[in-house]
Amino acid sequence: MGGLWNTIIFQPLLNLLLFLYALIGRNFGLAVIVFTVLVRLVTLPITTQQMRSAKASQDMQPKLAELQQKYKNDKEKLAQEQMKLYKESGVSPLGCVVPMLIQLPVWFGLYQSITAALPQNPLQLLNLAQHIYSRFPLLSNLMPASLIPLNPKFLWLNLGRPDPYYIIPILTVATMWVQQKMTTPTNADPQQKAMSQSMELTMPLMFGYITLSLASGLGLYFVATNVVGIIQQYRTSGLGSLASVFTKIGKPAETPRRKGKSDERTKKQQ
């Protein structure tokens, strides 16, 4: 299983990262950012499907709330009606979970690659030696091994070490919170709403805390992937619940929800 994982996910991602490093002037920070954007582009169809599904689910919330109110004393009937509604709307209840499951190995692979590419001690270098290709497909005159050890300097960061100024953990928390806020559906059910709100805060803080002690290269990856996710989310379904934040802080919510491509598609279908 480990061998299959290495061959299919880890090694291709690791060597792609090294290839980008060689291509982009041996700047590991830029390589991580380009690497993240590229991987996000490749997984774009999956994430778009996930976002559309999330949005469709979000649009269904008022109807679901109605059903909950209507059948609050009959759980069985409620479940039946909910399923019926999902079916009629063409939305799968697990619509956004399956794409996430597909992407999870890629996330782990990315994480593993960034960690492995910056060996700090002999055991880590020995591990890297066993996963690095002997030649790059397009740059056959360049040995990946000749790039090691990579230059870990990027802006104020040593990407193999935690950020001494905590800027990367703060950016991780902020970008993850924004993305979560844009993704979380507006729930009518108070219990679900409380849970969503708790998640919106807990997950970014948890990742921020983890980033405090991780190599900042990984933090940079978290920030980059969140920023790409935010742009992608905005293009698909607008600001989502983030719009309400702008309203609350007294600023006029510019466009509560950008008219995304999915809206046009839905309109056409109607």
Add this chain to the structure above:
Amino acid sequence: MRKLSVVIVLLLVLATVLGGCAANTATPSWSSLFVAGEILYSGSQVGRVYALNAASAAEIWQFPTASEKSGKGALYAAPLLLDGTLYIGSYDNHLYALDANTGSQRWVFSSTGPIIADSVIADGMLYVASNDHKLYALDAATGLKKWEFAAGNWIWGRPAVAAGKVYVASFDHKLYCLDAVDGSKEWEFKAGAAFPGGPTVADGVVYCGAMDNKVYALDASTGVMRWEFETGNWVWASPVLVDGTVYVASLDKTVYALDAATRVERWRFSADGIIRATPAFADGLLYVGTEAGTLQVLDAANGQPKWSFKAAAAIHTSPVVAGGAVYITTYGDTVYALDATTGVQRWSVTPSNRK
């Protein structure tokens, strides 16, 4: 609701895995051995130095380094003994000089980076290489610094000293020849990739392996390349030179025996795992430790296997042959003593696990 729960679980799994990695700040290591007379000295992953009776494995003393106290212990470098003092470099940036009989600290030298390379002593000078890119020359008796030389990157390989010169290889792709007295640079040679291991000097030639899969033979006085030989993967182990033959162990799982003058291949042996450690030579036999945990013993004349021993974990460091026994240590710090001729196990012990 169920959907949200699944998402929460997935994110928590992700956070736990990432967090687990982050929390694991302790640096693992491979320990190395040194045997002198009846005492075997070993480093350990936890940062503790052990002195054991080489015949019985009974503990004589143990010394906790600063890295052990900080919980980030790791001793990669091999201990080194001279005139009753045991020297060992640590991942905690320090080089410790200990009383070899009692384990008490005599002095300590601080560099500004982890010390991974084995140290070497010649003419009363101790040469210590560090991850701070520097090679330090210290008075072996007092630890006082005589000079330092800055390379362009880490130095993980043991320096070699011969005829008043110090040879040191670095991750900056360069091998340097320095004056042993004042550290001034005599020449440098640039390879196609980093030098992860140290050089070997014999008969006016410097041999060193690199991450471009090659082993180089250079003129020791000028640095001019005499020949190069390409293997199938990185050459991390130091080449071993015996009677006109260079033995090269590579991460391609192969041991090559080359004519030292002409680089003509005499034989090659395919092992069961990658070979990181420098092989040991004694009495016509070559002792080779592999990542698969096998100690493979070969006839140095023709590469024929004599016997092998399977340990429970990877062998990353050089076997030591002394007093009719061969000693190996594996990942996880288990030390084995085997009969050097037959491979029969005499004892094994994991010093850090002893109550």
